[in-house]
Amino acid sequence: MKLSTKPYKGARDYYPEDKRLQKELFNYINRVCERFGYQEYDGPILEPTELYVNKTSDEIVNDQTYTFEDRGGRSVTIRTEMTPTVSRMVAARRQELVYPLRWYSIPNLWRYERPQRGRGREFYQLNVDLFGVSEITAETEVIQLADAILKEFGAPSSAYTIKINSRELVDYFLKSVLKLNETQSTSLIRIIDRRDKLESANFNALLDALFTPSQRDSGGPNKLLTFLNCKELSTLPIEVKDCSARIKLDELFSNLHNLNVANIEFSPSLMRGFDYYTGIVFEVFDNHPDNRRSMFGGGRYDNLIGSFGVEPVPTVGFGMGDLTLENFLGIHNLTPKVNLSIDLGVLVISKNFQAVNLAIKELRDMGLNVSVDLTSRKLDKQIQSFVKQGLKYIAFIGDEELAKGQLKLKNLVTGKEEFRSPERLVSIVKDTRAK
Amino acid sequence: MKLSTKPYKGARDYYPEDKRLQKELFNYINRVCERFGYQEYDGPILEPTELYVNKTSDEIVNDQTYTFEDRGGRSVTIRTEMTPTVSRMVAARRQELVYPLRWYSIPNLWRYERPQRGRGREFYQLNVDLFGVSEITAETEVIQLADAILKEFGAPSSAYTIKINSRELVDYFLKSVLKLNETQSTSLIRIIDRRDKLESANFNALLDALFTPSQRDSGGPNKLLTFLNCKELSTLPIEVKDCSARIKLDELFSNLHNLNVANIEFSPSLMRGFDYYTGIVFEVFDNHPDNRRSMFGGGRYDNLIGSFGVEPVPTVGFGMGDLTLENFLGIHNLTPKVNLSIDLGVLVISKNFQAVNLAIKELRDMGLNVSVDLTSRKLDKQIQSFVKQGLKYIAFIGDEELAKGQLKLKNLVTGKEEFRSPERLVSIVKDTRAK
Numbered sequence: 001m002k003l004s005t006k007p008y009k010g011a012r013d014y015y016p017e018d019k020r021l022q023k024e025l026f027n028y029i030n031r032v033c034e035r036f037g038y039q040e041y042d043g044p045i046l047e048p049t050e051l052y053v054n055k056t057s058d059e060i061v062n063d064q065t066y067t068f069e070d071r072g073g074r075s076v077t078i079r080t081e082m083t084p085t086v087s088r089m090v091a092a093r094r095q096e097l098v099y100p101l102r103w104y105s106i107p108n109l110w111r112y113e114r115p116q117r118g119r120g121r122e123f124y125q126l127n128v129d130l131f132g133v134s135e136i137t138a139e140t141e142v143i144q145l146a147d148a149i150l151k152e153f154g155a156p157s158s159a160y161t162i163k164i165n166s167r168e169l170v171d172y173f174l175k176s177v178l179k180l181n182e183t184q185s186t187s188l189i190r191i192i193d194r195r196d197k198l199e200s201a202n203f204n205a206l207l208d209a210l211f212t213p214s215q216r217d218s219g220g221p222n223k224l225l226t227f228l229n230c231k232e233l234s235t236l237p238i239e240v241k242d243c244s245a246r247i248k249l250d251e252l253f254s255n256l257h258n259l260n261v262a263n264i265e266f267s268p269s270l271m272r273g274f275d276y277y278t279g280i281v282f283e284v285f286d287n288h289p290d291n292r293r294s295m296f297g298g299g300r301y302d303n304l305i306g307s308f309g310v311e312p313v314p315t316v317g318f319g320m321g322d323l324t325l326e327n328f329l330g331i332h333n334l335t336p337k338v339n340l341s342i343d344l345g346v347l348v349i350s351k352n353f354q355a356v357n358l359a360i361k362e363l364r365d366m367g368l369n370v371s372v373d374l375t376s377r378k379l380d381k382q383i384q385s386f387v388k389q390g391l392k393y394i395a396f397i398g399d400e401e402l403a404k405g406q407l408k409l410k411n412l413v414t415g416k417e418e419f420r421s422p423e424r425l426v427s428i429v430k431d432t433r434a435k
Numbered sequence: 436m437k438l439s440t441k442p443y444k445g446a447r448d449y450y451p452e453d454k455r456l457q458k459e460l461f462n463y464i465n466r467v468c469e470r471f472g473y474q475e476y477d478g479p480i481l482e483p484t485e486l487y488v489n490k491t492s493d494e495i496v497n498d499q500t501y502t503f504e505d506r507g508g509r510s511v512t513i514r515t516e517m518t519p520t521v522s523r524m525v526a527a528r529r530q531e532l533v534y535p536l537r538w539y540s541i542p543n544l545w546r547y548e549r550p551q552r553g554r555g556r557e558f559y560q561l562n563v564d565l566f567g568v569s570e571i572t573a574e575t576e577v578i579q580l581a582d583a584i585l586k587e588f589g590a591p592s593s594a595y596t597i598k599i600n601s602r603e604l605v606d607y608f609l610k611s612v613l614k615l616n617e618t619q620s621t622s623l624i625r626i627i628d629r630r631d632k633l634e635s636a637n638f639n640a641l642l643d644a645l646f647t648p649s650q651r652d653s654g655g656p657n658k659l660l661t662f663l664n665c666k667e668l669s670t671l672p673i674e675v676k677d678c679s680a681r682i683k684l685d686e687l688f689s690n691l692h693n694l695n696v697a698n699i700e701f702s703p704s705l706m707r708g709f710d711y712y713t714g715i716v717f718e719v720f721d722n723h724p725d726n727r728r729s730m731f732g733g734g735r736y737d738n739l740i741g742s743f744g745v746e747p748v749p750t751v752g753f754g755m756g757d758l759t760l761e762n763f764l765g766i767h768n769l770t771p772k773v774n775l776s777i778d779l780g781v782l783v784i785s786k787n788f789q790a791v792n793l794a795i796k797e798l799r800d801m802g803l804n805v806s807v808d809l810t811s812r813k814l815d816k817q818i819q820s821f822v823k824q825g826l827k828y829i830a831f832i833g834d835e836e837l838a839k840g841q842l843k844l845k846n847l848v849t850g851k852e853e854f855r856s857p858e859r860l861v862s863i864v865k866d867t868r869a870k
Binding site: 002003004005006007008009011012013014015016018019020022023034035036037039040041042043044045046047048050051063066068069070071072074076078088089091092093098099100102103108110112122130132133134135137138141255258259307308309310340341342345353354357364367368369370371372373374375376385388389 | 438442443447450454455458469471479482483501505513533535545569693694742775776777799802808811824
C-alpha cells in the first residue's frame with residue numbers, strides 16, 4: 001500500500017523555509033518578553049483530562065479536545081490552551097516561587113476544529129502571565145507588552161485596536177444597578193459574549209427574555225443596551241461612577257495613554273469566552289479592512305490557582321496565536337525577511353581528504369555555516385545544486401587552493417571568482433548575511 | 436475536588452531554570468548543525484497511525500505508542516520518533532528538493548514506557564538526516580557531526596566510544612559465507628540485536644538452534660561467533676576481505692581517523708532495533724564507569740522514502756535524546772552554566788508614572804531585561820523579592836533620580852550603591868552578564 005505524504009488534517013509540516021520564519025517570529029516575541037523581565041517555561045503536551053474540566057470554555061472541553069485513554073487506562077488530553085498547565089505549575093510551587101512572577105511560553109496546542117484561514121487544529125500560542133500583582137499596574141504592563149510585541153514587528157498603532165472591558169464592572173452593573181440575580185447574570189454574560197455572532201434583533205430578544213416583567217417595566221433591558229453601547233468611559237451611566245471597577249478602568253486607560261498605547265477602546269460587551277476571568281479583559285483587533293477580526297486577548301483571572309487547593313494568586317495574562325499573528329503581519333506587509341542559514345557551498349576537487357577537511361573546519365570554526373557537496377557527481381551538477389538552493393557563495397577546494405592557502409570563492413549572483421585567504425573569505429561572506 | 440498539581444507520569448514541567456538549561460543545550464546543538472549546513476525543520480506532533488506501521492520497531496508500534504481515534508474516527512498517533520515524519524516530508528517534495536539535503540530537528544516525542552533514569556515518556560530528540568548521498572562520505576559527515584556536538588560541550592574523546600557496524604557486511608557474511616537463507620538471517624539479526632540483554636550461554640544456544648544440522652557440522656555457529664567477536668576490521672575472516680561492505684567500512688574508519696574522530700570501534704554485533712537500516716549503523720556509548728550505556732545512534736536507511744511510492748533517496752541519519760545527553764553531561768561535569776535572563780530589578784519610588792516608565796523604556800531599548808516590582812508593598816519586601824530571585828542588580832527610580840537624570844544602582848552582592856547615568860548603568864550590568 002502506498003502511504004500518503006500528507007500531514008494530518010489541520011496540522012502543518014514546517015519545511016526549512018517555514019521553520020526559519022517561525023523561529024524569526026518567535027525571536028521577536030522572545031526578545032520583547034525578556035526585555036520586560038519575563039522568563040520562558042514549558043509544560044507537557046499531554047495533561048490529565050481532569051485539568052481541563054471546568055478550567056476552560058465548555059465549547060473546548062465538549063467539542064474540541066483530543067482526549068483518550070493511555071495504555072494504563074488514564075484519561076489524558078493534548079493541551080488545548082496553556083492556562084490550566086501554567087496554573088498547575090505555579091500552584092505546585094506556590095510557596096517557593098517569588099512574586100511578582102513573570103512567565104511566558106510558546107506552546108504547541110491542539111483543538112479539533114474545522115481548519116480555516118487563521119485557524120488550524122495544531123497551532124502555537126504565546127502565553128504571557130504575570131502572577132502576584134493585584135494592582136492595576138499588572139493589567140497595564142501586560143497590555144503594554146502585547147502592544148510592544150506588535151510594535152516590535154513594525155506595526156503602526158493605526159493597524160490595530162485594543163478593546164478593553166471589566167468583567168467586574170459588568171457584574172456590578174448587572175447585580176447592583178439592574179438588581180439581577182446570579183443565574184440571570186451568568187446567562188446574560190453568555191449571551192453578551194456571543195453578541196457579534198447574533199443578529200441585532202435576535203440579540204435584543206434573548207436579552208429581553210432574561211428580565212422579569214417588573215425588571216422589564218422599570219426599563220432594565222434598555223438600561224443594559226445603553227450600557228453595552230457605551231464607547232467611552234465618560235459616557236457610562238452615573239450609577240457606576242464610583243464603583244471600584246470603574247475607577248480601575250479609568251486608571252488603566254490613563255496609564256496606557258501615558259505609555260503611548262493610545263489605540264485603546266472601551267468595549268463593555270467584550271466578555272471573552274473563558275469562565276475564569278475575574279476583572280479586566282482585553283482583546284486586540286486587526287483594523288485592516290480585509291481582515292477585521294479579533295486576533296488575541298487576555299485578562300485577569302485571580303481564582304484559578306486557588307482551585308488547586310493553595311492560596312490564590314492574582315494573575316493577569318494573555319495568549320497570542322501564531323496563525324492570527326502571521327495573517328496580521330502578512331496583510332500589513334510586516335512579515336520579517338529571513339535568510340538561508342547556509343553561508344557557503346563547498347566543492348571538493350582535491351583528493352587530499354585530510355587537508356580539504358582541515359580547510360573546511362577552519363571556515364566553520366570562524367563561524368561560517370558550510371555545506372559540502374559530498375557526492376561524486378560532475379562539478380557542474382554540484383554547482384547547479386547550490387544555485388537551486390539559493391546560495392550566494394560557493395568555494396572550490398582543489399590542490400592548487402590547498403598549496404596556495406587560498407580558496408577560490410565564486411559569487412553566484414555576479415559570477416565573479418577570486419582567490420581569497422580563509423579569513424578574508426569568511427569576512428566577505430559574513431558581510432552579505434545581513435543584507 | 437482538589438486538583439493534582441503533578442504533571443502526567445513520565446512527563447516534565449519545565450520551570451524557567453529548567454527551560455533555560457534546555458534552551459542552552461539546544462543552542463549548542465543548533466550551532467553545530469548549522470555550521471555543517473543543516474537546516475531546521477519540524478512536523479506535527481500527531482500523525483496518521485498508518486505512518487508508523489512497518490516503519491519503526493515492532494516494540495514501539497505494539498507497546499509504546501499513544502494511539503487513539505480523533506473525533507472524526509481517524510486513527511492518530513503521537514509521534515514516537517521523527518524518521519517516519521521526515522521521510523514523509525521528503526517524499527512529498529521528492530522532485531523539488533535539492534540534494535544533498537541536510538535537515539535537523541529537535542522534536543518532542545512520546546513513548547509509553549516505564550519512566551526510569553534517562554528515559555521518560557516525553558522526551559526531545561535531535562534528529563539529523565542527510566539525504567541524497569550514496570557515498571560513504573555521508574556516513575563520515577554524519578558521524579563527524581555527532582562527534583562535533585559532544586566536543587562542542589567540551590567532552591574529551593575518552594568520555595565516549597563510537598561503535599560502528601555494517602548491516603550489509605553482516606548480511607553478506609550470513610548469506611554468502613555461512614549460506615543461510617533469508618528467514619534464518621532475519622531471525623539471527625534479531626537475536627544478535629538482543630545480545631547485550633542475554634546470558635552468554637543462552638545467546639549461544641539461540642544462535643545454534645537456527646542452523647541446520649549440516650550447517651552446524653561445517654562449523655557455522657562457531658564461524659559466526661568468531662565474526663561477532665571481532666574487535667577490529669583487520670581481524671575479520673578472510674572470506675569478507677573483498678566484499679564491498681568491508682571496503683566501505685575501511686574507508687569510513689580511515690576518514691574518521693583523518694578527521695580526528697579516533698574513539699571509534701568496530702562492533703559486528705551492533706544491529707540497532709529499527710528494521711529500516713540498510714548499511715552502516717553506529718551507536719555512541721558513554722565510557723563513564725557509573726553510566727556505561729548506549730546514548731544514541733543512527734545509520735543508513737536507503738529504502739524508507741521509496742515506501743511512499745516515489746523514487747528512493749539514500750539517507751543517513753541519527754537521533755540523540757535529550758535525557759541521555761543530560762545524563763552524559765552531568766556525570767562528566769560538562770553541563771553548561773546558564774544565567775538568569777533578568778538583568779535588573781527596578782523599584783519605583785516616584786509617583787510620576789510617565790517619567791518613570793520613560794526611564795524604564797530607555798533601559799530596555801538599550802538592551803537590558805528589566806523586571807519592575809509593580810506591587811505597592813514596602814520597599815524592603817520588594818528588595819527581598821529581587822534577592823530571592825537571584826538578581827545581581829537593582830535600581831531605584833525616585834523623584835531625585837528623575838531630576839538628576841541618574842538612577843541609583845545597587846549591587847546586591849556587594850551592597851554597593853552608586854548614582855549612574857542610564858548608559859553607564861546599562862554597560863555595568865551588561866558587563867556582569869557573561870560572568
